[in-house]
Amino acid sequence: MSSSAPSKRVVRIQIAAMFAVAALAGLLAWLLPAPPDPAAVYGDLATAVSPGRLLSVRQIAAVSVFALIICATLLFEERRLGVAFVGIAALLSLKVLTLDEFVQHTELHIILLLVGMMTLVGVLKDMGFFTWIIQSIINAKKMTGFKFVAILMLLSGTMPGIVDEVTSIVFVLALVFQVCDTLKLRPTPFVLMSVMATNIGSTGTMLGNPVGILIGTKAEYHWNPGAEGDAGVPLSFGDFIVHATPIMFLSLLCVSAVLLLYYRREIKLLDERLAERRASHIGLGPMVAIPYKGALAILVAALAFIASHHPLERALGLEANTMLVAAPLAIAGLLMFFRCHRARHYVESSIEWWSLLFFMMLFAVSFALEHCGVTDVIADRISPDGATPSKYVLTPAIVAVTAVGSAFVDNIVFVSTFIPIVKSIVGDAPEMSPLWWALLFGACFGGNITAIGSTANLVAISMLGKKYSIKVAFLEWLKVGLVVGFVSCAAATLVILCYYKTPAVAAAIP
16 A cells, blocks of 8 residues: 555544534535425425425435535545445435436536547547647747746646646646756746646636536526526537636736746746756757647637537527537547547547546536525525625625635536526526626636645646655645635636626627
């Protein structure tokens, strides 16, 4: 056993704590008021002797399972899928979910979209596309410390929106490690700069983070609040480009300024080492001929196809976001057809089945909370009797709660829980639709606060440890993460509050 692995005693304590938290959550659920008509929630309650009590049992089960999954995500990354499987089995056995409801609410369309995009990324990696990008930056002429960090931040911020945050950080860190090895620099500051820009950049498009896909497909956004026939609609890829991308770049600019100041000594040393190599006419690495044009053409065509999903759906009379799912699947299918000798490799190695299965279980558990009335109770506490609080209260509140929660637990967990709550609030007050953006930015930007706040963070720490045997102290990350998290969340909150002023402004948004 690895010396860094927790002892059996520690594991037993953690398991006991996990079940204690689940029991406490169940006790709180027991105190929840029952809906006025329990039979409207579950048909079998109409003939039950004590329908309110039976509904309460199901609420307790849903909340307890959800609490177990949160604790397993926080304490047992390698056991969380097993906990999720057992939790789903318990919910099915207690009739909290039926089989049909479980299948329907595993959000298979989101899973298939991710499968298609992961396959595309596997093909681009196979064709050397990311290696070409790294070589182009390393061998750029007249490279300085400031120029390198600026390029690093820009690359880290833009690449996640194209290929997802995990793929992005893997390849950006390959660039960081090569430069730090060549110039004999401590890599930790540059790793932190890269991963924090990656978390911010993951909000730029719907594809950068599973959170964006989940919000985009589940949101009920009202573009013309108060107008006749203004039904809430899902968000499209184009909506993210128009509304999320500018906020992402503004936040990235603010955070870049903070990090340039915070790590000014390390950047100065990088500049000095680069100047020495320039004076000796020595580059940062060898150049290898890579036929990148084919991969670049595939990427551009794929992004154009995905970005045009909304007009294609309207032209073909399809349901919203149908082509958003169909496009990546079609692209992945064509690539596997023409590269059939590598097709099995892409499916087996490029697709993160562990994460996708966990997402499916989590989505079903989140639906169970909504189905048995738990999220409705929370929404009623936020806006009692339909009296929705001011946007100046709700927007920063949602950003703050999801940011702090995402700093310690997978942001998918919090977003899955908050979606029905936000949906309920927006349903009563359509002018509060910008809360969907607050949910997106709070969940993703909060991942920068701690080392365990996002999957990209964990991947970066793992790569740093394997290559250099370096461990990033919790406080070392927290000191800069708190500042970065606060600055980025504040920037996003201010834009949301100032831009989406009144229903009239919202009506002008296409």
